[in-house]
Amino acid sequence: MHAAKTYRLRNYRVTPDETALPSYQAVCVSGEEADCGADSTDQPDEEALTRWMAEHTRDTGHDRFKRA
Ligand SMILES: [Zn+2]
Numbered sequence: 001m002h003a004a005k006t007y008r009l010r011n012y013r014v015t016p017d018e019t020a021l022p023s024y025q026a027v028c029v030s031g032e033e034a035d036c037g038a039d040s041t042d043q044p045d046e047e048a049l050t051r052w053m054a055e056h057t058r059d060t061g062h063d064r065f066k067r068a
Contacts, residue, residue: 023068024049030062038062 024046028038038056043049057063 025068026053026065027068028056028062028064029066030060030064036060036062
């Protein structure tokens with residue numbers, strides 16, 4: 001009996017992960033003691049995300065966001 005296992009390398013293709021779409025999401029990290037945590041959720045595009053941040057800044061004065 002062979003103790004060693006035989007490994008056969010197979011050709012495989014790396015396929016693009018089509019679920020890995022660019023993410024347009026930001027979380028507000030402004031706040032005095034704790035992050036605000038407001039979450040834009042997924043936006044369809046950069047413009048929508050920018051609009052969300054502008055509205056949040058207008059409503060709350062928060063202006064620090066972390067891109068998710
Ligand atoms: Zn906020």
